[in-house]
Amino acid sequence: MPSIPTKAIDIDLLKEVEQFLFHEAELLDERRFDDWLELLTDDVQYVMPISRSVSAAARGSEITHAGREVCWFDDDKTTLAQRVRQINTGEHWAEEPASRVCRLITNVQISAPSASEVTARDRFLIYQNRLETDQTFFVGRRESLLRRVDERRLQIARRTIWLSQSVLLAQNLSIFF
Amino acid sequence: MDALKHSLQEMVDLKRGMISRKLFSDPDLYQLEQEKIFARNWLFVGHESLIPSPGDFFTSYMGEESVILARDKAGKIHVMLNSCRHRGTRVCRYDQGNTAAFYCSYHGWSYDTAGRLIGVPHYQEGYEGQLDRSRWGLIEVAQLANYKGSIWATWDASAPSFLDYLGGMKFYLDLALDSSDGGEGGSEVIGGIQKWIVASNWKFGAENFCVDHYHNPSHRSVDLAAIGPSGKGRRDIEGMRIIDVTFPGLGHGACARISGGDLAVFANYPPVAHYFKRAYAERQRHHGDRPAIWGGPGTIFPNASLQGFQPRTIALWHPRGPLQTEIWRFYLVDREAPEEVKNILRRYFVRYAGPSGMTEQDDMENWRTATEATRGVIASRYPFNYQLGFGRQLPSDPLIPGVVVMQDLSAPSEGAQRGFYARWLQLMNNGD
Numbered sequence: 001m002p003s004i005p006t007k008a009i010d011i012d013l014l015k016e017v018e019q020f021l022f023h024e025a026e027l028l029d030e031r032r033f034d035d036w037l038e039l040l041t042d043d044v045q046y047v048m049p050i051s052r053s054v055s056a057a058a059r060g061s062e063i064t065h066a067g068r069e070v071c072w073f074d075d076d077k078t079t080l081a082q083r084v085r086q087i088n089t090g091e092h093w094a095e096e097p098a099s100r101v102c103r104l105i106t107n108v109q110i111s112a113p114s115a116s117e118v119t120a121r122d123r124f125l126i127y128q129n130r131l132e133t134d135q136t137f138f139v140g141r142r143e144s145l146l147r148r149v150d151e152r153r154l155q156i157a158r159r160t161i162w163l164s165q166s167v168l169l170a171q172n173l174s175i176f177f
Numbered sequence: 178m179d180a181l182k183h184s185l186q187e188m189v190d191l192k193r194g195m196i197s198r199k200l201f202s203d204p205d206l207y208q209l210e211q212e213k214i215f216a217r218n219w220l221f222v223g224h225e226s227l228i229p230s231p232g233d234f235f236t237s238y239m240g241e242e243s244v245i246l247a248r249d250k251a252g253k254i255h256v257m258l259n260s261c262r263h264r265g266t267r268v269c270r271y272d273q274g275n276t277a278a279f280y281c282s283y284h285g286w287s288y289d290t291a292g293r294l295i296g297v298p299h300y301q302e303g304y305e306g307q308l309d310r311s312r313w314g315l316i317e318v319a320q321l322a323n324y325k326g327s328i329w330a331t332w333d334a335s336a337p338s339f340l341d342y343l344g345g346m347k348f349y350l351d352l353a354l355d356s357s358d359g360g361e362g363g364s365e366v367i368g369g370i371q372k373w374i375v376a377s378n379w380k381f382g383a384e385n386f387c388v389d390h391y392h393n394p395s396h397r398s399v400d401l402a403a404i405g406p407s408g409k410g411r412r413d414i415e416g417m418r419i420i421d422v423t424f425p426g427l428g429h430g431a432c433a434r435i436s437g438g439d440l441a442v443f444a445n446y447p448p449v450a451h452y453f454k455r456a457y458a459e460r461q462r463h464h465g466d467r468p469a470i471w472g473g474p475g476t477i478f479p480n481a482s483l484q485g486f487q488p489r490t491i492a493l494w495h496p497r498g499p500l501q502t503e504i505w506r507f508y509l510v511d512r513e514a515p516e517e518v519k520n521i522l523r524r525y526f527v528r529y530a531g532p533s534g535m536t537e538q539d540d541m542e543n544w545r546t547a548t549e550a551t552r553g554v555i556a557s558r559y560p561f562n563y564q565l566g567f568g569r570q571l572p573s574d575p576l577i578p579g580v581v582v583m584q585d586l587s588a589p590s591e592g593a594q595r596g597f598y599a600r601w602l603q604l605m606n607n608g609d
Contacts, residue, residue: 048533050369052272061273067520070369070508072533074524079404082528086402086535093395094538166272167503168373171541173533 017120017146018108020154025103028176033084036176040077041147043158047160048073048177063162072163072173080172083176094174098130101175107141117157120144128175136170138163142177182606189602191595198551200598201378204604208497213241214479217333219342221481221493222246222256225326226365226509232275232290235506238495238503239330245269245279245315246328249291254323256330257292257315268315272370288315325354325362327491332412344424345578351430352472352485355493356511357452358459364489366510367523371531372504377495378551379480379502380601381544386483386492387430388421388599390589391458391565399535406525407444408560412487415441419473419586423580423593428600430593432473433577434486440469442487443521452518458510467576468494478600488526488534500548506531530543563598566590 029034040046047066054062064071075083086092107123126138145158161177188197200206220239223246227235234247236259243259245268259267259282268279268288278295280287287296292315297308318330322339327350329339336342343350356363385392400410407413418435440457443449457469472485480494488508495503508526510519530537550556569590571581582592 033268037431038287050371052369054271055274055276058271058274064369068516070367070371070523070527072521072531074527074529079524079528082404083535086398086404087396089401091401092398092535092539093542166372168371170373171375171532171545172538175540 009110013113013118014108014110017110017118017154019120020146021108021120021144023104024156025105029101029103037077037081037084039156040080040148041062041155042077044077044080044156044157046073046080046165047071047074047159048173051166053166059110066160070099072168073161073177076143080176081110092174097131099175102127102165116148118146118148118154120146124177126175126177128170134171138170138175138177140164140177185602185605188560189598190560191563191599191602193558194562194567194591194595196563196598197560198383198557200551200601201380201548202499202551202557204499207496209605210496211240213607214601217331217336217494217604219322219329219331219336219339219477220318220479220480221477221491222328222330224292224366224509225254225328226512227273227322228254230275232277233273234269234271234276234279234290235273236271237268238493238505239318239332240496244318244330246290247290249289250277253291254321254328255290255292256318256321256328258314258317261286262294262313262315276281287314292317309360324350326364327354337366342427344427344429345422346424346429346431346475346477346579347428349433349472349475349485350477350483352470353483353489353491354434356458356513358511359456359463361521363512365512366464367508367510367519371527373532374497374506375502375541375545376500377502377541377544377548378499379496381547382477382481382492382494382502382504382540383478384594384597385540386474386502386542388432388474388583388593389508389591390421390432390583390586391591392540392543393586393589395539396536398539399600402535404525404528404535406446406449406487406521407441411529413442413444417471417585419579420574420581421583421590421593422577423582423596424579425596426600426603428478428597429476430596431475431483431579432453434471434473435576436469436471446521448515448517449521452514476597478597488529489522490526490530492530500552561590563595566592 031037049064049071061140105122106124109121112119115127121143123141128136143160144156147157149155153162222237223235228248230598231250234245237276242443245257245259259269261268263286266281266283268281278287278289285298289295294310294313300519319334320331354364405411416437421432423430442453474484476482482492484490491507493505497503510522582590
C-alpha cells in the first residue's frame, strides 16, 4: 500500500513553493509577461501533451510523448519569449483586446527535494473571459521542476501541463499555464 | 426544387463576385451540404502510418459521422461507419488502438476488424438462427483510396476515382506527401492529432486555405515576433515566387512557392538546413534541373486543407452545425528524416499552427467573428465581397498545374475561392 509521506514534508519548503507558484499565477493574471519570463531558467522546457481516449489496456498511449509526438505546447525559453513578444505587439488578435484571466492554483505537493531542486505538483482551474461573452475554463494538473538559483529564489526549469480534455473545448490556447 | 436552385444562384453570384452570408449560418443549407457535399465527395480520413499493424484502428470523421479506419487481420485497410447495425451505438469508443474485434457496449454485437458481424448474443434462442449475419456487417464506404499513404473515402459508389477527383491538385498533394528528396510518398503522420472546436462555419477554414493571401496583414504580430526558422517573419519565403492556382470544375485551390537561386531555409537550425539542402539536391536528380517548389496552403474540396512545407500538415474542417467546426490537424514529416530534424520540425509546426500556434490563433479569432456576422437580419441582407482579382487573366506557369490566379503577393486574388464556391453551387444544385 502506498504511504502518504506527511511526516517527511518540509513545511517551510512547501510554503516557499506555494508562494512561488501563487506569485507566478499573479504575474500572469496581471499580464506581466516579461516578469514571468524572468521566473524561467534559460534551459526551461514547457510542455503540454495531448490526451487521447484509449482502452484500459492501452493506457500507456493515453498521453502523447513530448520529444517524439505532437503536443499542444512544446516550447523553450526562446519560443516562450516569442509568444510574449507577439502579445506585446498589440496586434495579436486572439489576445487583443486582452483576455481577463484568473488562475487558481491548488493541491500543491512537493517531492524529491534536493539542495538545488524540488518537484511541485498541483491542480489548476483557469478562467478566461474575452470580448463580450466568450468564456473558457481550463482544468488540469501540472508538474514543475523548480531549481534554486540562490537562497531566496526559485526558477522553473521544466513544466508539464496536463489539460483534462482530449478534444480541446476552446478556440485557442493563447494564455500561459 | 427550381425555387431552391434559383435562390442558390442568387446567393452565390459569381458573375458579380458576391456570396450571401446565409451560406455560413443557414441551418437548411447546412443540412443540404451534409447530403450533397459530405455524403458524396472524397474526404480525407487518415494516414496508413496511424495503423501500421493488423488490428490497428484510428477513429475519424466523415462530415458529422464517426468512422473507423482499421487494418484487418489480413492487412487490408477499411473505413466503416462507427455505428452498430442493431441500435447504432459506437462500436469503437477509442481514438486509436489495436483490437481483434469491435464490440458494441449496448447489446453486445461484435464485428471483426474487416467489419463482419461475428457475434450476436442469444443468436440461437433469440433470433432462432434466422438472422443473416452476413447482411448486418458494419457499413463500409463505397470507395476507398490509399494515395501515397493518405487514406481517402467516399460514400458515393458513382463518384469518379480519387485521382480524377484530384485532377491537377495531385501535384500539390504530392508536395505534402512525397519525401523532401522527391521520393514517392515518403511521409508519415506524427503521433498526436490536434482536435479543437471553433464557433465558425466550416467553410471559413476551407476557403482561407483556398487560397487567401489577402489576409496576410492579420498575421503581422507573428511576423514581428519573428517565429520563422530563419529568424525572419513567420516562415521562409524570402526570394520565392508565390503562385496561387484554381482548378475550375473541381473546386480545389492551391499555392506553390518556387525558390529562386539559393535555397535558404531553416537558417537558424543547421541540421535542418543541411537536411533540406541535401534533399533538394537529390530531388534535382529525380526531377531534373528545375527550381525547388514547396507546397503552400491549399484545399482539396470540400474540407481537407494542406500545407506542404512550413508547416507541413493536413487540416480537416469537420462540420458541427452551421456555426461550429471541429478542426483536426495532422502533422507530417519525412519518414526517413533523422530524429533531430523531425524534432525541430514538429516543434516549429505546433508553434505555427493549431490552437496554440502563434499564426493560426489569429485566424480562429477572425473566422469566429466572421461567422458571428452572418446571423443578423440586417447584416445577412448584405453579401460578402469576393471580387479581389476579379476578371484578371494570367498566363499559366510551365512549372505547375492549375489556372493561375495570383503570381505576385502584391496583387492577391480570391480567384481560387470563387472556384471553391462555384463547385459548391454546382453540387448543391445536383450537378456534377
